[in-house]
Amino acid sequence: MPINPIYHHTEEKLKEELLWVQAAQKNPKRFAPLYDKYYEQIFRYIYQRMDDKELAFDVTSQVFLKAMNNIERYEYRGVPFSSWLYRIAKSEVYQSFRDKKAKRTVSIESFQLEGMIEEWEEDRTEDNRKVLLSIIGGLKEEEVQLVEMRYFEKRSYREIGEILELTENNAKVKTHRIINKMKKIYRKSYGQL
Missing domain, CATH: 1.10.1740.10 (RNA polymerase sigma factor, region 2, helix turn helix motif)
Known part of the structure; x- marks a missing residue:
């Protein structure tokens, strides 16, 4: 990466x-x-x-x-x-x-989604992007942060761990679990399991 x-x-x-x-x-x-x-x-x-x-x-x-x-x-x-x-x-x-001053938002550029889809070796279509956005929108806040920091901001696991107060190894394991979870949901959406 x-x-x-x-x-x-x-x-x-x-x-x-x-x-x-x-x-x-x-x-x-x-x-x-x-x-x-x-x-x-x-x-x-x-x-x-x-x-x-x-x-x-x-x-x-x-x-x-x-x-x-x-x-x-x-x-x-x-x-x-x-x-x-x-x-x-x-x-x-x-x-x-x-404090209910703000509502959670997931704001991801489509080129970032395309990069993730490309990494998963999937076709890049508008439907695929919509499915991926929906999956990301359903993640917990910490899961979204892990995905953003690793795949969109290209941060090291060491820095991710420091920001989220995790060990470097724990940041890596959690990120891989989330990505595997996302891939499973993504492929299930297209009957590719």
Whole structure:
């Protein structure tokens, strides 16, 4: 699976980012480079899950406020700082669902679906995309996140585990189980079992 440069960093980039984090830990006014680098990614992550732009802006602001106020608690674990931000964002999105401020949404581009269908060696038709969207819409939130992070964002299992607070191996096993479950439902829809 090709690596997505938006979500992956070289060792050099990780070290540079760690310097930014350490500077922000000493002085919260030095948080700006982290905010600038990750605001758009975090906003998109939130917006894709709730499909309410104004609420997504509010939740994103809350994520960065919490991150800045708690930066001294951040511990480097060999993955991008964004993993920590995504954990905060996940928590804030869930809180928004619990508070009934937002409804869960699955927002996936058709080229992403085609890639998944292609990987399963299936014909790429509009009906296939509709079936796959329906299957994804029926998944639990954590299952959707695993599929999105691995197949659409091309994240490593290590980073997925960090974001979802799972071990790397557990992230891999859960993702494979979900994909197998999806394939089974998908093929059953077409009588291909």
